[in-house]
Each structure stands twice: as C-alpha cells, then as structure tokens.
Amino acid sequence: MIFWVWIFGLIYAGLLVFASLKSYKKGRSSEEFMMAGGNIGLSLGVLTFAAALFSTFTFLGMPDFFRINGIGAWIFLAVSDGAMVFVLLWFGYEIRKKVRGMEFRGVSGLISRCYENKLAGYTFFLSAFLFLIPYVGIQIQGIAIFMDAAFPESLPAWGWSLGIVLIMLTYSEIGGLKAIIFSDAIQGVLLLAVIWIIGWACLDHFGGIGQMFEKVGSVKEELLSTPGPKGLLTPQFLLASLIAILMIPVTQPQFTTRIVVMKSMKTMKLMAVSLGAFAILVIIPTIFIGMYGADLYGEYSSQEFFAMAFLNDQHEAVAALAIIGLIAAGLSTTNAMIFAMGSELRGLLTGAENVIMKRTKIGIFVFSFIAFIFSIIVFDQLVLLARVSFAGTGIMGPMILLGILSDRKISPVMIYLSLTGLAIFLMSLPGIIPNMYFGIRLDLLLFIVLGISAIGIYLTSEKRIVTDLKVNE
Amino acid sequence: MKKNKLYWRICCIAAVFLCIITYTPLVIPQGAFKPMLGGIPYSLWTSFIITVLLVVLTYIGTRVHPGMQDEEDKL
Numbered sequence: 001m002i003f004w005v006w007i008f009g010l011i012y013a014g015l016l017v018f019a020s021l022k023s024y025k026k027g028r029s030s031e032e033f034m035m036a037g038g039n040i041g042l043s044l045g046v047l048t049f050a051a052a053l054f055s056t057f058t059f060l061g062m063p064d065f066f067r068i069n070g071i072g073a074w075i076f077l078a079v080s081d082g083a084m085v086f087v088l089l090w091f092g093y094e095i096r097k098k099v100r101g102m103e104f105r106g107v108s109g110l111i112s113r114c115y116e117n118k119l120a121g122y123t124f125f126l127s128a129f130l131f132l133i134p135y136v137g138i139q140i141q142g143i144a145i146f147m148d149a150a151f152p153e154s155l156p157a158w159g160w161s162l163g164i165v166l167i168m169l170t171y172s173e174i175g176g177l178k179a180i181i182f183s184d185a186i187q188g189v190l191l192l193a194v195i196w197i198i199g200w201a202c203l204d205h206f207g208g209i210g211q212m213f214e215k216v217g218s219v220k221e222e223l224l225s226t227p228g229p230k231g232l233l234t235p236q237f238l239l240a241s242l243i244a245i246l247m248i249p250v251t252q253p254q255f256t257t258r259i260v261v262m263k264s265m266k267t268m269k270l271m272a273v274s275l276g277a278f279a280i281l282v283i284i285p286t287i288f289i290g291m292y293g294a295d296l297y298g299e300y301s302s303q304e305f306f307a308m309a310f311l312n313d314q315h316e317a318v319a320a321l322a323i324i325g326l327i328a329a330g331l332s333t334t335n336a337m338i339f340a341m342g343s344e345l346r347g348l349l350t351g352a353e354n355v356i357m358k359r360t361k362i363g364i365f366v367f368s369f370i371a372f373i374f375s376i377i378v379f380d381q382l383v384l385l386a387r388v389s390f391a392g393t394g395i396m397g398p399m400i401l402l403g404i405l406s407d408r409k410i411s412p413v414m415i416y417l418s419l420t421g422l423a424i425f426l427m428s429l430p431g432i433i434p435n436m437y438f439g440i441r442l443d444l445l446l447f448i449v450l451g452i453s454a455i456g457i458y459l460t461s462e463k464r465i466v467t468d469l470k471v472n473e
Numbered sequence: 474m475k476k477n478k479l480y481w482r483i484c485c486i487a488a489v490f491l492c493i494i495t496y497t498p499l500v501i502p503q504g505a506f507k508p509m510l511g512g513i514p515y516s517l518w519t520s521f522i523i524t525v526l527l528v529v530l531t532y533i534g535t536r537v538h539p540g541m542q543d544e545e546d547k548l
C-alpha cells in the first residue's frame with residue numbers, strides 16, 4: 001500500500017503546489033488574498049462549496065452514523081441538505097443584494113454595519129470561534145487517527161496533526177482564498193470518486209441494494225427504520241438538525257464568503273442547484289459503506305470500523321486513495337474554516353490596511369494553533385460534534401437574518417438575546433443546565449424563541465430614514 | 474413579473490410543506506420499514522424522493538425567483 005500512497009500522495013501534492021503557485025501573485029491586494037477577487041465561476045463554486053461542506057464528517061462520520069443509527073441518517077443529512085440548497089438560493093440573493101456596492105469584509109463586519117453596533121459582529125465572531133475551532137480540531141484529529149491506523153508506530157497522532165496544520169498554514173499563506181478554492185476543487189472531485197469506489201465495493205459485498213437491506217435487517221431490524229437502534233433519530237432530533245443545517249449558509253462564515261465571491265447571481269443560483277445534486281451523489285455511497293459496517297463490524301469501535309472498511313478490506317490502491325482522499329477532505333475543510341475565521345477577524349479590525357492584513361495573518365496562525373491543541377485533547381464522535389457545531393452557530397441565524405433582511409433600524413435587543421441564547425446553549429453542553437424543557441430539546445427551543453423574537457423586533461422597529469442608508473455605502 | 478412572484482411563493486410553500494411532512498409519521502413511522510420499494514426500507518425511499526423534489530424545487534426557484542430575474546436584466 002505504501003507504494004500507492006506515495007504515488008497518489010505525490011500527484012495530490014503536485015496539484016496543491018500547482019494551484020498554490022497559480023494563485024500566488026506578487027503585490028496582490030488584501031481583497032484578492034482574502035476574497036479571491038470576488039470572481040469565482042460555476043464549477044469552482046460548486047466544488048469549493050461542496051468541499052467545504054463535505055469533509056471528514058461525510059467521508060468517515062456518515063458511514064459510521066449509518067452503521068450505528070441506520071437509514072434515518074439519510075433524513076439527518078440528505079433531506080436537510082436538499083432544503084439547505086433552497087435556503088441557499090434565497091439567502092444568496094438577499095446577501096449579495098445587501099453587499100452590492102460595498103466591500104465585503106466577512107459576516108462580522110457586515111452584521112456590525114447592519115445593526116450599527118459592533119457588539120453584533122463580536123457576538124457572531126464569538127459563536128464562530130467557539131463552535132468552529134473545536135470542529136476543526138476534531139477533523140484534524142480524525143485524519144491523525146486514520147493515519148495512525150494506516151501507518152502504525154511511524155509517527156505519534158499529534159505528529160500527524162502538526163503536519164496537517166503546517167501544510168494548511170503554508171498553503172493558505174502562499175495562495176490565499178483562491179488557492180484554498182482550487183484545493184477544494186481537487187478535493188471535491190477526489191472525495192466523490194473515492195467514496196463511490198469504496199461504496200461500490202461495499203454494495204458488491206451484498207450483491208445488490210435489495211439484498212443489502214435484507215441482510216442488514218436480519219442482523220438488526222431497527223437499522224431499517226427511525227429512530228434507529230439507539231433511539232437517537234427522533235422526529236425532534238431530526239427537525240432540530242434540519243434547522244441547524246438550514247442555517248449553515250447564513251451562520252458559517254466559510255460558506256457565506258463563498259456565496260459572496262461567486263462571479264454573478266447566475267453562477268450563484270446554478271451553484272445552489274448543482275450543490276443539491278452533488279449532496280445526493282456524495283451521501284448515497286455512505287449508506288452502502290455504513291450498511292456494510294453494520295453487517296460485518298456492528299460491534300466494532302468507530303476507529304476499528306474505519307480501519308477495516310476503508311483500508312483492510314479494500315484493494316491496496318483503493319486504500320491508498322482513501323488515505324489521500326481523507327487528507328484532502330480534512331485539509332480543505334479545516335483550511336476553509338480557519339481562513340474564514342481570519343476573514344471575520346479582518347472585518348472587525350480597524351486601521352491601516354497593511355496592519356490589518358498582518359494582524360489577520362497572525363490571527364490565522366493563532367486559530368490554527370488552538371485547533372491543533374484541540375485535536376490533541378478533544379475526543380468525541382465526529383457527526384455529533386459536527387451537529388453541535390451546526391446548532392451552536394445556528395443560534396446566530398435569527399440575528400443575522402434580521403440584520404440582513406431588515407430595512408428598518410434594528411434594536412440591539414436581538415444581539416443581547418442571541419448572546420443569552422449562546423450562553424444557555426453553552427451551559428447545556430457540559431450538563432450545567434438540562435437540555436430538555438417541556439419535552440422539547442433546548443436547541444429547538446432556542447431556535448423557536450430567537451426566531452419569534454426576531455420577527456417581534458422587526459415588527460416593532462422604526463422605519464429607517466433615507467439618510468441612514470449611507471451607513472451601508 | 475407578477476407571475477414569477479406567485480410561482481416563487483408556490484415554490485417556497487412547497488419546500489416548507491415537504492420539510493414538514495418529512496418529520497411526520499407519513500415519512501418516518503417509528504419502528505416501521507414497510508412497504509419497501511425495490512427492497513429499500515419505507516423511510517429511506519420516501520425521504521430520498523423528498524430530497525430529489527427539494528433539489529428540483531431549487532432548480533425551479535432559479536427560473537422563477539423574481540429578484541434574480543431583475544438582477545440578470547441589470548447585468
């Protein structure tokens with residue numbers, strides 16, 4: 001296998017270096033570095049959005065989620081993604097309309113301007129920091145664990161993590177957002193190809209789709225229906241997950257940035273449709289891999305299942321491709337998140353442009369370092385941590401939507417409510433306060449309360465007088 | 474233009490409707506996996522159709538979204 005890893009690894013590294021050098025331009029402006037010049041076409045747009053969205057969470061996490069919780073995992077992710085692309089179409093139009101004619105400096109900067117209150121930007125930044133950095137950390141850790149399984153005793157897990165962080169930093173420093181978008185495109189194609197090769201091999205083990213479910217049903221019948229063997233996928237859990245995933249284009253800055261940097265409205269809307277098709281294509285083979293795991297490795301730990309299904313049971317070349325595909329998947333998503341955090345920081349800084357850029361780059365380095373520390377100390381299930389990350393940032397959704405959609409002078413009460421919601425959600429994570437009230441999940445309750453509050457605040461706000469519009473110009 | 478507004482609203486209502494029925498026993502009857510379609514459990518094939526319909530609705534949305542047509546005209 002090592003031979004194949006070298007072959008595919010060198011091809012992948014060569015493509016990365018090529019993309020990075022192609023994106024490098026001496027004397028480029030900060031706008032070009034941070035926003036790729038705002039000129040991304042359809043193919044790159046679809047692949048970069050897909051690559052940022054479908055990461056190790058999809059590659060490893062979803063097969064494992066299907067294996068443990070059964071077919072309801074489709075509703076958890078695929079139905080939610082189908083609805084999310086519809087929201088993307090609607091929200092993409094609204095945010096592009098809002099930022100037209102002004103320099104987009106991240107959601108934090110935009111939302112500060114919408115509320116005419118810097119606290120709004122800081123609140124958003126805080127939620128992104130709290131929920132994206134641990135997610136980045138666990139993705140890095142996922143790759144490190146996988147590498148450790150592939151090459152035992154070659155490097156400690158933290159050594160792999162450090163290597164990934166260093167590649168990520170070097171790469172983004174040389175090429176900026178454009179290089180990240182190019183690497184996303186490579187990863188998107190690679191992810192789709194590898195997941196289908198492995199998925200097809202897993203389906204082949206059963207001899208067909210009907211036989212697959214028949215066999216899995218004989219092993220554990222609960223896998224064929226909701227809420228699944230562990231009782232996790234209840235209607236309420238799935239509904240709260242839907243809302244959290246719907247909010248991804250609104251509240252996760254790496255996606256919002258990608259919507260804004262698309263070349264035109266036309267490419268943005270075609271990107272939304274293509275992304276929906278891409279989501280279906282990527283998630284289907286994860287069912288096959290998950291059902292294969294349920295049949296053969298139902299009682300194994302996640303790590304053992306990954307090692308068996310992705311490495312040991314595959315042809316050496318396919319296993320090597322899986323390793324490179326996983327590195328690519330993790331690298332592009334973590335890169336996109338860390339860079340987006342830098343972009344958000346830039347939106348909150350004031351002063352001379354070169355000083356802001358310098359501080360932004362220092363910020364990217366600091367975020368990477370914190371993510372590296374998290375990758376060493378945090379242990380959790382990939383999908384469930386991703387779910388917490390989506391829900392945590394999703395709490396900011398009503399505040400951002402109100403800011404972007406409203407043509408009125410908005411009361412800062414919405415900011416205070418969002419901060420309170422964030423604090424309550426954070427307290428529920430370690431169990432300081434319960435996560436169920438009146439039989440309703442806390443995250444769902446927070447979405448409902450904040451959503452209703454946003455509508456109430458909008459209805460009671462004063463209409464803006466014309467001169468106020470200059471704030472956005 | 475007026476027609477587009479109406480079609481866009483219909484798309485939005487249809488999308489919300491599809492999302493809502495997904496979380497009812499119509500699509501996810503607890504603990505039931507029959508009737509199967511081509512050997513695929515009930516909740517999986519119904520929710521697969523819903524996913525495809527949502528993407529189709531998004532496509533229709535790109536054609537009828539009233540604001541977007543304005544934008545293209547301006548360009």
